[in-house]
Each structure stands twice: as structure tokens, then as C-alpha cells.
Amino acid sequence: MNSIVKIDVPVPPPLDPDLFVDVDLFGQAIKADPSALFIQWADKPPFYVKVDGHIHAVLCQHDQVQWALTHPEIISSEPQKGWGADQFDYFNGLPLVLDYDPPEHSRMRRLMAPGFTPKRIASFRTAIDTMVKELIDEMTVKGQFDMVEEFAAPLMYGLLLGGLFEFPRDVWPVLINMSNAMALVATVSEGAPKPAAYMEAYDAAYAFCGNLIEERRNAPPMDDLVGSIIKAHDDEGLLSTTELFSTLVQLFTGGLGTVIATSSNCILRLLRHPDQLQLLRDNPNLLNQAIEECLRIDSLGNFRHRFVIKDHIIDGVPIYRGMIVHLSLGAANYDPAKYPDPARFDIMRNPRDILTFGYGPHFCPGNVLARSVLRAAVGQLITRFPNLRLADPNETIVYGGMPTERFPLHVNLRVD
Numbered sequence: 296m297n298s299i300v301k302i303d304v305p306v307p308p309p310l311d312p313d314l315f316v317d318v319d320l321f322g323q324a325i326k327a328d329p330s331a332l333f334i335q336w337a338d339k340p341p342f343y344v345k346v347d348g349h350i351h352a353v354l355c356q357h358d359q360v361q362w363a364l365t366h367p368e369i370i371s372s373e374p375q376k377g378w379g380a381d382q383f384d385y386f387n388g389l390p391l392v393l394d395y396d397p398p399e400h401s402r403m404r405r406l407m408a409p410g411f412t413p414k415r416i417a418s419f420r421t422a423i424d425t426m427v428k429e430l431i432d433e434m435t436v437k438g439q440f441d442m443v444e445e446f447a448a449p450l451m452y453g454l455l456l457g458g459l460f461e462f463p464r465d466v467w468p469v470l471i472n473m474s475n476a477m478a479l480v481a482t483v484s485e486g487a488p489k490p491a492a493y494m495e496a497y498d499a500a501y502a503f504c505g506n507l508i509e510e511r512r513n514a515p516p517m518d519d520l521v522g523s524i525i526k527a528h529d530d531e532g533l534l535s536t537t538e539l540f541s542t543l544v545q546l547f548t549g550g551l552g553t554v555i556a557t558s559s560n561c562i563l564r565l566l567r568h569p570d571q572l573q574l575l576r577d578n579p580n581l582l583n584q585a586i587e588e589c590l591r592i593d594s595l596g597n598f599r600h601r602f603v604i605k606d607h608i609i610d611g612v613p614i615y616r617g618m619i620v621h622l623s624l625g626a627a628n629y630d631p632a633k634y635p636d637p638a639r640f641d642i643m644r645n646p647r648d649i650l651t652f653g654y655g656p657h658f659c660p661g662n663v664l665a666r667s668v669l670r671a672a673v674g675q676l677i678t679r680f681p682n683l684r685l686a687d688p689n690e691t692i693v694y695g696g697m698p699t700e701r702f703p704l705h706v707n708l709r710v711d
């Protein structure tokens with residue numbers, strides 16, 4: 296007999312209709328160019344949207360987003376079943392570091408600390424420069440290439456799977472498939488099972504981690520990332536397959552697509568603003584701040600979602616327990632109170648406190664690594680290729696990836 300599980304989903308009271316905005320937060324239009332909406336929203340009080348029949352709240356002002364990211368007693372990261380967030384359940388209900396509030400969050404985050412020791416990051420810098428240089432040599436021969444598939448993706452596979460994890464090349468496809476399959480979850484309607492292709496990729500990656508942990512327990516300890524994670528945890532108690540899987544999966548999915556998409560967005564932005572590109576070419580010492588401005592204006596994540604677990608009023612607008620709230624990292628980066636004339640791409644701006652990597656307890660631990668890769672990739676591409684240009688300036692860029700992300704599928708370039 297089937298047992299019916301009753302889920303307690305709080306329903307908000309009637310809400311002011313004027314506070315609703317009719318927009319598809321996750322559609323192609325907002326991925327392709329969110330700037331007009333972000334300018335409208337960045338100094339606006341919170342508002343509501345309807346997503347699959349649920350009422351969600353949206354926060355856009357820089358200080359409000361920062362506040363929300365640091366008040367887990369009101370705005371929690373812990374997934375709430377039945378509240379309408381199935382399309383963001385990229386890991387099949389697996390508990391990830393992103394899904395915990397403090398203090399439990401610190402324990403999960405400690406597990407991944409071996410990936411980000413200053414020694415490991417420093418040893419990476421040379422590897423990054425070398426890999427970028429080798430890829431650029433290959434692209435020189437090609438004359439035309441896809442920045443996403445032929446440059447940024449192999450770079451990140453090599454750096455993360457080969458460099459950070461030290462995995463042999465023949466196991467990379469299992470992890471790459473898992474990372475690519477995550478976008479399939481976006482199409483799942485509430486309560487529906489995950490697509491078969493997703494489950495296949497998930498099960499294969501899970502089995503890979505199970506075997507890995509087994510092999511490592513039966514072999515002499517190794518000083519690589521996996522060895523350090525197992526050791527860090529085994530000092531407190533045996534690491535389970537689920538914990539290893541969740542730690543690895545968060546690290547490689549957190550790092551692969553994000554940097555692939557962001558480096559492609561940076562190049563696209565610079566090529567579409569030839570005056571700023573020329574300024575950078577003439578002043579290579581502006582590279583760091585040019586990257587920061589690219590990160591500000593093209594935050595990969597338009598939104599990060601959270602769960603309202605306690606009623607609260609923000610800027611006169613009530614948000615109620617039971618609501619999903621979308622914190623717009625992208626719009627917050629356009630808040631005119633922080634960034635005057637926010638739609639202007641200006642590499643002299645040197646923006647501070649951008650929210651592209653989040654804020655508070657979940658602030659991206661990979662941000663230093665990501666910034667190093669972006670500087671190396673963009674810096675070397677524009678230096679080595681004075682003639683770098685879009686293969687077809689009129690080509691429409693199509694975006695994929697997660698619903699909340701701006702992941703360009705192809706950015707075709709010419710360098711001959």
C-alpha cells in the first residue's frame with residue numbers, strides 16, 4: 296500500500312498585487328541580457344514573482360542581498376521539501392555544503408579545506424599559466440575556435456580534474472558527464488522524477504566515488520586532495536561514500552562550469568567594447584580591475600535561492616515562511632548606490648564588494664583560483680592575439696546551464 300506523506304507547506308496570506316512582477320526569472324532573455332531589468336530592480340524594494348504556481352520573493356538591493364546571505368535564522372540555505380524548489384535540486388537531494396546553515400555548515404566546509412590551502416593554490420599558478428599557454432599555441436594553429444568548448448572547457452578539465460584532483464584522464468568523463476547533466480534538472484516539474492540521462496550520470500559518479508574510497512582505504516595514504524579529504528575526515532570518524540561524493544561533486548561542479556562560462560563571458564564583454572579592450576591592451580596593468588569589472592557586470596549567477604523560514608519585513612515588503620527567495624547577485628552588482636551608472640562597462644571603475652562569488656558563510660572558496668584562471672586566460676588571449684575578434688559579430692549567443700546562470704553555449708572567435 297502506498298503511504299501518503301503529508302508535507303507541511305506554509306501558505307502566505309493574500310499579498311499586495313502591486314508587488315508582483317510578471318517575468319520569467321530563468322528564461323533565455325534574462326540570461327542573454329539582464330542589464331535592463333537589473334537597472335530597474337537594483338534600487339527597488341523586494342517584489343514577488345510566480346513560479347509554477349508558487350509565490351517567490353526577489354531581493355535585488357546590494358545591502359538587502361548581503362543581509363539575506365548572513366541571516367540564516369530567517370533566510371535559510373536548508374532545502375525545504377514541497378516549497379517549489381525541485382528545479383534547483385541539482386544533486387538529487389544529496390546534502391551539500393551549500394545546503395547547510397551555520398553551525399553545521401562549518402563542518403562540511405572544513406572537509407573541502409584541503410582543496411584551498413595557500414600551498415595548493417600557489418602551486419596552481421604556474422600550472423595555470425602553462426596550460427593557458429599550451430592551449431593558445433593550439434588555437435594559433437586553428438585560427439578559429441569556440442572559446443567555451445575548445446578553450447575554457449579543456450582548460451578547466453585539465454586544471455580541476457587533472458591538477459586539483461589529480462585524477463587520470465580516463466576517469467574524467469564520469470565527472471564531466473555529471474557536471475553537464477545538472478542542467479537537465481531545470482526542466483523537471485515539481486515532484487516529477489529526475490530525467491534518466493541525469494540519473495545515469497549521477498549513479499556513475501556516485502559509484503566512482505564509492506570505488507575510490509574503497510581503493511584508498513586499502514592502499515597506503517596519499518597526499519593528494521582526495522587523500523587529504525579522507526584523512527581530515529577519518530581523524531573524526533570514517534568518511535562515508537555519500538560525504539566523499541558530496542564533497543567532490545560540490546568541488547568539481549562548483550569549479551568547472553562556473554569558470555568555463557565566466558571566462559567566456561569576460562571575453563565576450565571585452566570584444567563587444569573595443570574601446571575598453573584597447574584601453575586594457577595599452578595598459579596591461581589594468582588586467583585585475585578589468586576582470587573585476589567583467590565579474591561585476593556579468594555575474595554568472597543572476598540569482599541564488601534560499602528559503603524563508605521566519606516571517607520578516609524588508610523595506611516595507613513582507614516575506615513569509617514558506618516562500619523561496621531569489622537573491623539577485625547580478626542585480627546587486629548594478630545597485631547605483633554602490634556602482635554609479637551601473638550599466639556602463641568601465642575597466643577603470645575597480646568595483647569593490649561585488650557579489651558574484653556570494654557573501655557570508657557560503658562565500659565561494661574557489662574565488663582565488665577562479666580569479667587566477669580568469670586573469671591568465673584573458674590576459675594571455677588578448678596579448679597573444681592582437682587580432683582576437685568574434686567570428687561573427689552578429690551571431691546570437693545561446694545560453695544554457697542552470698536556470699539561474701548565464702552560461703553561453705558557444706562563443707566563436709577568430710584570431711588569424
Ligand code: HEM
Nearest residue numbers: 392393549550553554557595599651652653657659661665
Ligand atoms: C567564476 C567562477 C565562480 C563563480 C562565479 C562562483 C560563484 C559562487 C557563488 C555565488 C557561491 C555562493 C553560493 C551561495 O551562497 O548560494 C559559490 C560557492 C561555492 N563555490 Fe564557487 N564560484 C566560482 C568558482 C569556483 C571554483 C573554481 C570552485 C572550486 C574549485 C568553487 C567551489 C565552490 C564551493 C565548494 C561553494 C560552496 C561553498 C559553501 O557553501 O560554503 N567555485 N560559488
